[in-house]
Amino acid sequence: MSELRGLMTRQHRAGRVDWIGLRPERRAEMRAVDAAGIAAEGLAGDHARSGKRAVTLIQAEHLPVIAALCDGTVTPAALRRNLVVSGINLATLRGRAVRIGDALLRIEGALRALLADGGGAGAGRLPGNAPPWRLVRLGPGAGRGGAGLRGGAGMIRRATKADRAAICALHLASWQDSYAGVLPAAYLRDELPADMAAKWAARRFAAPELTLVAEAGGEMTGFACALTDRDPPLIDNLHVRPGLRGGGTGGRLLAAIKAALAEAGFARAYLTVLEENAAAHRFYLAHGGVDEGAVDDMLVGHPVRARRIGFGLT
Structure with missing residues (x-):
């Protein structure tokens, strides 16, 4: 086995369940839930039967890539x-068992899972070829007589014009929180709301813009926007709602926007971060960025010093 193949097939961290959906009957509209019971035939309330499609899965990281290829929103x-x-990486787990919540599932394909034990397996009772990690670190969910699943991190999708007001409000809140002490307090309080509204009123939510939003529990938790009218493209915005930072949303948004840019054919991308923003600088370097040096920048008409952070996308 080559070194690259070994890296690709080895799971380096625990994953998470970001979203749970039930199909009440064949071709019926899906229903998103916070928790679901699970038994031998599949999720409680879902029409699937036991077999190779008892539970179906997809990676959150793939959704924005699919959306970019379809030039629209994919849920x-x-x-x-x-x-x-x-x-x-679901693609590396075919034929292997994973534990999700209290249930043990065997992955039968890139997007499918077969229940190996509807909650009857005790903690740690994985087959010998199962990876030594837990897919999610969650307690029991709803449902009687079976195991439970609970979603927590939310999902990332392609933004649409319907998201304009929510993105603008989140962007405003993030700036007012992050740039206190960097920009004049009077500007942040009195002028920034109108400037931010004008900025997002002009956005088309179409090429050359690539905008993704993160959601959890019906609330927008963050967004990222890249401008693809240059090469390398500029990751112009990446903001997480104040109070929710540090929970992984920023990392997932950054990974998703990089994946979408790579799928669009770009080899590199970059962003700029204020020199005063040491926390953001550390964050980007920890997520694969390379400090390419100091640059002069403008922040709403104010000259600032920033660091250019580059990312390889291949």
Whole structure:
């Protein structure tokens, strides 16, 4: 086995369940839920039967790539998948067992899972070829007589014009929180709301813009926007709602926007971060960025010093 193959087939961290959906009956509209019971035939309330499609899965990291190729929004409900998971490589797990919540599943294909034990396996009772990690670190969910699943991290999707107001409000809140002490307080309070509204009113939510939003529990938790009218493209915005930072949303957004840019054919991307923003600088370097040096930049008409951070996308 080559070194690259070994890296690709080894799971380096625990994953997460980001979204759970139920199909009440064949061709019925899917219903998103926070938790679901699970038994031998599949998720409680889902029409699937035991077999190779008892539970269907897709990686959260793939959704924005699919959306970029379709030039529109793609949701797990549209793809009729039960579980959206992130942080792991499903393609390497075919024929192996994983534990999700209290249930043990055997992966039968890149997007399918067969229940090996509807909650009856005790903790740690994985087959000998199962990877030594837990897919999710969650407690029991709803449902009687079976194991439970609970989603927590939310999902990432392509933004649409319908998201304009929510993105603008989140962007405003993030700036007012992050740039206190960098920009004049009077500007942040009195002028920034109108400037931000004008900025997002002009956005087309179409090429050359590539905008992704993160959601959890029906609330927008963050967004990222890249401008592809240059090569390398500029990751112009990446913001997480104040109070929710540090929970992984920023990392998932960065990974998703990089994946979408790579799928669009770009080899590199870059962004700029204020020199005063040491926390953001550390974050980007920890997520694969390379400091390419100091640059002069403008922040709403104010000259600032920033660092250019480059990312390889291949």
